[in-house]
Amino acid sequence: MELHEAKDKFIQAWGAFGSQWGINRSMAQVHALLLVSPEPLSTEDVMEQLNISRGNANMNLRALIDWHLVDRILKAGERREFFQAEKDVWKVATHITRERKKRELEPMVRFLGELKQTSGTNAETKAFKQMAADLHDLTGRIDAVLERSTRSDVQWFLKAASTLLR
Amino acid sequence: MELHEAKDKFIQAWGAFGSQWGINRSMAQVHALLLVSPEPLSTEDVMEQLNISRGNANMNLRALIDWHLVDRILKAGERREFFQAEKDVWKVATHITRERKKRELEPMVRFLGELKQTSGTNAETKAFKQMAADLHDLTGRIDAVLERSTRSDVQWFLKAASTLLR
């Protein structure tokens, strides 16, 4: 497979993969494009290479910066900004994990905790509270594992875990 | 909080949470409804309680059965089918994890493996192949951890992991 073809397929695949996980296709594609570009790209470059509008490119670049997946680069003598993806995939995974954990998982854990205080003592209420408690426990454990696995040394964790459990 | 209110909030929250992770809102809500219902429900019950159409209820119930999250129940003397959610949240988590791993993660790991064979030896190609290799390694490790953690004894794994890493 040629480099150009491989990059292209990667951008498509990353976009499709992202959208299965609730990340919009363009954002994932912009990210993929920057991942495979050796040099930082300008907004214009992104627009051209992905055939998307200025507004769309801008919005997704900002979102990626917000997620710490992309850095703004200023070149001497150039007014416009360039964008460069973080290439260390472990760092990328860590940032994505921590952000989604904070934005989505933690609020759910909190909510499930509140449900455990539902009033009532009849069988149906008890069953509901048990379900909420189990789910709270489960999500709490997942949260804890993710917290640990992204704290300081991701690589060590995944290596250790996959070895330990062999 | 009253039982009825708590159930309702749970259904809404589960729907919203699901859609953040690429699962459609109705499917997540049907699942939540069945999770909080002590008795199996009929298609009609689901339609009424969630205010959705017959087609929608049917489609999502089938999808949930397909994901092994819901069982069809036949009651003696009743012609219609009833539906009951698997209430063991560890089992639920295991099924969801394994299904998504199989449908989404594994194909991506395979694809990244293929990218490593991109032809070319110049700096840009090398950098690309390195990136693909890193991503392949990362997703492969995640895959391995998920495989282990859902194999036979989930509870043991998460307990062990969260203790080990304290």
Added chain:
DNA sequence: TTGAACTTCCAAAATATACTGAAAGTATAA
């Protein structure tokens, strides 16, 4: 202070996704 080069915003349009409801299909009992 102006104008050029660039970024950001946002209402409207396009697209993708989900939902509806009626009709067709299927199984069972009489």
Added chain:
DNA sequence: TTATACTTTCAGTATATTTTGGAAGTTCAA
């Protein structure tokens, strides 16, 4: 075999999300 009770399908509709492109905003050099 027919009527009935239920399930499934699917074309059309509705809703939600994403994208566009022009206008407004910003920055900076002259």
